[in-house]
Amino acid sequence: xxxxxxxxxxxxxxxxxxxxxxxxxxxxxxxxxxxxxxxxxxxxxxxxxxxxxxxxxxxxxxxxxxxxxxxxxxxxxxxxxxxxxxxxxxxxxxxxxxxxxxxxxxxxxxxxxxxxxxxxxxxxxxxxxxxxxxxxxxxxxxxxxxxxxxxxxxxxxxxxxxxxxxxxxxxxxxxxxxxxxxxxxxxxxxxxxxxxxxxxxxxxxxxxxxxxxxxxxxxxxxxxxxxxxxxxxxxxxxxxxxxxxxxxxxxxxxxx
Amino acid sequence: xxxxxxxxxxxxxxxxxxxxxxxxxxxxxxxxxxxxxxxxxxxxxxxxxxxxxxxxxxxxxxxxxxxxxxxxxxxxxxxxxxxxxxxxxxxxxxxxxxxxxxxxxxxx
Numbered sequence: 001x002x003x004x005x006x007x008x009x010x011x012x013x014x015x016x017x018x019x020x021x022x023x024x025x026x027x028x029x030x031x032x033x034x035x036x037x038x039x040x041x042x043x044x045x046x047x048x049x050x051x052x053x054x055x056x057x058x059x060x061x062x063x064x065x066x067x068x069x070x071x072x073x074x075x076x077x078x079x080x081x082x083x084x085x086x087x088x089x090x091x092x093x094x095x096x097x098x099x100x101x102x103x104x105x106x107x108x109x110x111x112x113x114x115x116x117x118x119x120x121x122x123x124x125x126x127x128x129x130x131x132x133x134x135x136x137x138x139x140x141x142x143x144x145x146x147x148x149x150x151x152x153x154x155x156x157x158x159x160x161x162x163x164x165x166x167x168x169x170x171x172x173x174x175x176x177x178x179x180x181x182x183x184x185x186x187x188x189x190x191x192x193x194x195x196x197x198x199x200x201x202x203x204x205x206x207x208x209x210x211x212x213x214x215x216x217x218x219x220x221x222x223x224x225x226x227x228x229x230x231x232x233x234x235x236x237x238x239x240x241x242x243x244x245x246x247x248x249x250x251x252x253x254x255x256x
Numbered sequence: 257x258x259x260x261x262x263x264x265x266x267x268x269x270x271x272x273x274x275x276x277x278x279x280x281x282x283x284x285x286x287x288x289x290x291x292x293x294x295x296x297x298x299x300x301x302x303x304x305x306x307x308x309x310x311x312x313x314x315x316x317x318x319x320x321x322x323x324x325x326x327x328x329x330x331x332x333x334x335x336x337x338x339x340x341x342x343x344x345x346x347x348x349x350x351x352x353x354x355x356x357x358x359x360x361x362x363x364x
Contacts, residue, residue, distance in 0.1 A: 024334060043345045044348065047352050054356030055357075093293065097289075104282065108279070108282040111323075121267045244317055251310065
């Protein structure tokens, strides 16, 4: 934000680096350009997902009588339909909906922390950062559960003919998912799921570490001593970016 | 909002209009997501539904970048140096969609 707390001492002249054409501090600029490069990384992943998905036949028929096969790409709402504590239930997209809600809410508490930082309100910064941190940890826990469920699979599994890791063609009931075969659809379905949601989860993990750092430093008064809360703002940019990526992952993995 | 007293760190009182705006943005994001859920279970799957999903996703991305990341309030050169390079993604979408559908034709 252009109203960042930092004020550069411009004793240096215009040609000595004293002017600021972008009116943002070095750290914030670098965070923005890092995020731009990360947009390209995630963009390439998601567009690749689209391309690989298009190279497989779509499931023809109504969602009600959908059954998994490695012949066609599955319908997401029939795959992601489990919630914790209810065994074998069919609750399409309920759990990812909850995860989306948690991440959006943690993004909101992050903006509130940044806003409190602009006002030098240490108590508010600490309070909102703690909420954000909790949201991030909850999201990661949800993702861990979702992965565990995806890997272990359903009770019935799916009867599939596929090429196993020894290059033999086998026909057997497949349970859960790994990088060779999965009970939900073509191998690429699980590979892309692990790869892209895993990369996003890795970003969230780093975000949680950074949030903890900001929370700790704000709480012990490091930023107050420093005279500004710009670190909260930079970590905030990163955290919103994680939310932004999830919005796209949600659309491409769970809706389309 | 500009920080005048940076040495004694005077706490500026909350501006309720600003905080309200943040919560309204959050409400918009949640409503758009809820609307996507409704579409997912009521509309038949097909190109029209996918286009709607992608448009709604871009609406959400707009709100996150403009309201949460405050990109709109940055200096114009910074704003454009973030937005304009994204045009390369448009090319990538076109190229890889073509690639995907061609692989489909070759394989099946």
